[in-house]
Amino acid sequence: MIRQVLKIFKALNSDEKPWQLSLGLAFGGIIGLMPLWTPHNIFLLFLAFIINLNFALLLVGFFFFSGIAYILDPLFHEIGLAVLTSEGMQEFWNSFFINPIFLFDRLNNTLVMGSLLFSLAASVPLFFLFNLFVRKYRLHLQGLFDKIPILKSLKLAKIYDTVSGGGR
Amino acid sequence: MKIFRWQGVIAFALIGGAVAVFLIMFLDGIIERGIEENGSQAAKTQIDLASLSTSLLSQAATIEGLEVANPDNNMENVLQIEKLSMDVDGAKAVARKIIIDDLQAKGIRLNQKRTSPAKIIKSEDKTKSTDQENEDSGSLSLPGLGGIDIKSPEEILKSEKLETLEAANKAKETIENLKTKWQKKFDTDLNPNSLDETKKKLARLQEKVKAGDLASIPETVKEFQSLQKEIQDRINRIKSIKSEFEKDVQAAKKQLADLKNLPKKDFDRLKKKYSLSMDGGNNALGTLIEGPLKAKLDKAWKAYKMLSPYLNKPSTTLKEDYKYVRGKGANVQFAKAMPYPDFLLKHANLSMNLFETDIEGELKDLTDNPKLYGKPAILNFQSGKNEKFDSFNLNLELDKTSNQSKDTLAIDFKGLNLAGIESSGAGKINGGAANLKGQLKITNENDLEGSFKAALNSVSLTIPKQDGNELANTIAKSLSSIDRISITIGIRGTMENYQLDIQSNLNDIISGAVKKALAGKMEGFESSLMEAIKSKAGDSIAGANGSLSGLLSQNKILEQNQSAYGGLLGQAKGGASGLKSPLALPGGLKLPF
Structure with a gap:
């Protein structure tokens, strides 16, 4: 847990752009909220490898949102069930699932569909909110390490290097 | 700052490659363990595989040494298959549909001994059913009555309530209550003081008459008339009480009269319950055939019920039917998009070992969703003449394509050599041949x-021979002497409540043997039971009779009172007439006063 918190601080204090951090967290959120072993999760992981996002925050996001997913499990089922059994969408789904790849991807599963829709919808505000948070943090709080004596003393500790990103 | 890091492709490829290599190397083991663990949980009994190999290129899989343990006997396999090889439709597998185009099953054996005990798969209702089945394992055995023992009348009466005794006690109590009631009534209504008072009144009037006071004659006459009326009222009242008393006495007498028939009634009931029935032949046949057969049928129904949900999914599912399971969700079906069931075995060649003889069979169109697939599953085993039997034909059709399922089993077994067949408790068959033919229909998976x-x-x-089991030995002796047995069994009802109608020539054979064995045992039982009943209820009956005598004796009080008042009435009338006669004038003239 402490390690995860330190990773966030390290990322916040690093030279990486805010979008890299926010995208890492958003990807972690999407992967964490969905059932792990689905083909589209592997695709997202592939994207995470090639997009220059922060991988540490992806892992933090993954672990954090996996816990949230357990709580939201019934909600995901309800969303998925409502969407997949909606009468107006039956024609669309029947043509959509003609392609066996989507069945292989288990998109006909209420939990997979529900969590996919929820996580995609939630990832957009999550990205922008975290982006804003990173900017505000760097503008107002990053300098505190040099101003407050207690925090300043942290500079002596090895941990400072870790959280400030100086140890890289 | 670059948006993409192309070296990530290499990293992903390396990780993906490592995972792929791992899967290729260990996929068979993972599937094998998956089948063993998930299959055991689903079937609620241990499932073992000796080996499993898959070929992704040829889309085929081979399983060797499949063993399914008997959930009721962990030292037995209910099913064993030496080798299973199958061709899977790879394109459909992408859509998560298991479509087996062709399957070859060799060395199918039923009810084989295990080399090591199977693990017990925990299940709540499991313990209950195991306990039940242990009680009646379904093995064929002669009736284990533990010898022909009749309880002594004394023992019987210790544990049985006698209607005679209860009725006698009740009658005694009723009569005693009547006695008390009438005693109270006599004390109030037949008070001796009132009789004395009447006597005194009469004596006073008689004294007046003797005094000869002419002036008081009219008044005295009136007093006499008044006294006569008073006495007459008393006599009428006594008559009324007597009539009421008589009714109670008659009711008490009737209660005692009813007691006379009760010992016989008790005797008949206890005789029926405790004597050994001469119809025991039928019961013995029931024990010999119906019990073990029912035990086996119940097991078959249980297996059928367990399998049915896997072979009869609805073709279309309503929104309400998709049940939420945490962490798993529900798979919504899109039959129009992919009109294939989740599981389909198109064709299978089977080779089963029955009576140490290989029988070839064929299975077609087995699916988890017959309504969607539209064809019934058909299983057929056939074999011609061999050392063990002349012919064997088994047909099973599971038609669940419509809302009303119709499953049919037909069997025709001819010339089965019975020599060497052995059953614990029922002995050994040294020779003979059997023919078996029949059909069973199961409608709606229950009827x-x-x-x-x-x-x-x-x-x-x-x-x-069974030590101490006289009945079993008698039946065994009679069975040993026969050479032809015919049995017809009818089954009707539901799986929870069905009746077996068993007709057999064994009925007469066993019935005769049982009658013979019972005749001697029953001698003397009936007379001693009747004596014991009479002896136990005798005191109570005598007590009730004694109470009635007491009640009847109370009638004397009524008689005495009636007689006494009758005497007084006579005297009063005499007194009054004595007064009138001296005052009467000739010619019927009356004095003016």
């Missing part, structure tokens, strides 16, 4: 209707 006919010819039985 049963079927009939089976078995004919055993040239039968030679050796049945071991």
